[in-house]
Amino acid sequence: MVLQDLGRRLNSALQSVSASSSIDEQALDAVLKSVCAALLESDVNVLLVKRTRERVKKLVLPQLEQIQAKQGTEHDAMAGNKAKQLIHKAIFDELVALVDPGDDAPPAFNPVKGKTQVIMMVGLQGAGKTTTCTKLATHYQRRGLKVALVCADTFRAGAFDQLKQNATRAKVPFFGSYTETDPVAISLQGVQKFRSERFDVIIVDTSGRHRQESELFDEMCQIQDAVEPDMTVLVLDGAIGQAAEAQSQAFKEASDFGAIIVTKLDGHAKGGGAISAVAATHTPIIFIGTGEHLHDLEKFSPRPFISKMLG
Numbered sequence: 001m002v003l004q005d006l007g008r009r010l011n012s013a014l015q016s017v018s019a020s021s022s023i024d025e026q027a028l029d030a031v032l033k034s035v036c037a038a039l040l041e042s043d044v045n046v047l048l049v050k051r052t053r054e055r056v057k058k059l060v061l062p063q064l065e066q067i068q069a070k071q072g073t074e075h076d077a078m079a080g081n082k083a084k085q086l087i088h089k090a091i092f093d094e095l096v097a098l099v100d101p102g103d104d105a106p107p108a109f110n111p112v113k114g115k116t117q118v119i120m121m122v123g124l125q126g127a128g129k130t131t132t133c134t135k136l137a138t139h140y141q142r143r144g145l146k147v148a149l150v151c152a153d154t155f156r157a158g159a160f161d162q163l164k165q166n167a168t169r170a171k172v173p174f175f176g177s178y179t180e181t182d183p184v185a186i187s188l189q190g191v192q193k194f195r196s197e198r199f200d201v202i203i204v205d206t207s208g209r210h211r212q213e214s215e216l217f218d219e220m221c222q223i224q225d226a227v228e229p230d231m232t233v234l235v236l237d238g239a240i241g242q243a244a245e246a247q248s249q250a251f252k253e254a255s256d257f258g259a260i261i262v263t264k265l266d267g268h269a270k271g272g273g274a275i276s277a278v279a280a281t282h283t284p285i286i287f288i289g290t291g292e293h294l295h296d297l298e299k300f301s302p303r304p305f306i307s308k309m310l311g
């Protein structure tokens, strides 16, 4: 089920509460059943879905009982409305909690002008790393920061050309090499060059490969040691479904990234896997990719995201 469908399904489950004549435990179970089915079909992790159901029930049931005790009195209609609002709010809050790692997660990283900050992008090949590097560079550039890109992907043929092309189109200075095959050496040279030129943000694009091989992780750690990024960002393909959880966990252990960017949420992505990655790694999503073009990058905040999804 694609993300828009998930929104529609969740919305119609919530509407069914509004339309219902009596609100009791049975009605709550019915709406939770629809909500949970929609989440599961969107590839949200089964344990997370179970937790969502339990938390809503635990919160709503005692209050529902209190409200029910008042039914049969002149407060009937008011009590019914209160119960509906209670269920709506509890489900909405739990949906937000699914994409919010909570207050104890590391705060979102906000680069500032006047000092050099290095951002290292990691993720599997095809996730959208190179595209996202330029999108992110453009985003920071529009905020007045001096941004540069470094291509440390020496594994994929054509990676440097792709970054070069994107960077040129976006008018972002870039660094890479056709001859140097050591990604650690390239990233270090690039970062040193732009650091000495007092760039505010240096974004390092790293190699992806298809699987989470140990060589990939070794290389990632060596680049990290060399360039000492202020922030490592995992770029996660929004369309990979259930695999997102294991993948993000493996990257977390290897690179301890501090933020996630989920790509391809414009297309046929179910999105639920990416949602599960937040919980699995206790890390915030900071942006989502919503298309192939330079400006198809949206800032991510849990509440507005859920509100928009519900339409």
Ligand code: GDP
Pocket (backbone or CB within 6 Å): 123, 124, 125, 126, 127, 128, 129, 130, 131, 132, 208, 263, 264, 265, 266, 267, 288, 289, 290, 291, 292, 296
């Ligand atoms: P990398 O191997 O991780 O560097 O991935 P690329 O940046 O080369 O992207 C792989 C493919 O995904 C390319 O065809 C991109 O145009 C496409 N892509 C990246 N981000 C998005 C996105 O947000 N939406 C859509 N629809 N396509 C995207």
